[in-house]
Amino acid sequence: MHGDPTMFDKVPLIGQFLSKTAKSHHEHHKQVLMNMHYIERHSVNGFSWKQSFILGVIFWIFFKILKIRNIMRYVQKLTDEY
Numbered sequence: 001m002h003g004d005p006t007m008f009d010k011v012p013l014i015g016q017f018l019s020k021t022a023k024s025h026h027e028h029h030k031q032v033l034m035n036m037h038y039i040e041r042h043s044v045n046g047f048s049w050k051q052s053f054i055l056g057v058i059f060w061i062f063f064k065i066l067k068i069r070n071i072m073r074y075v076q077k078l079t080d081e082y
Helices: 015-031 049-081
Strands: none
Touching: none
């Protein structure tokens, strides 16, 4: 997130979260070149693209399973009523 972290601190309720995100994003820009390659490998904080993608897929599958389970419960409830 681009922006001044000190200005984000003034936002009610979510200001601290926005400020922390902006500070983290500023640090990210200090760690990468314009082509998004890392300046130094050891300066990296957070997840790599591969880890983020795999985590995203796991969450997506998890929520799909939950949605399917809820649909199946609803269908079961409907069929039990008849």
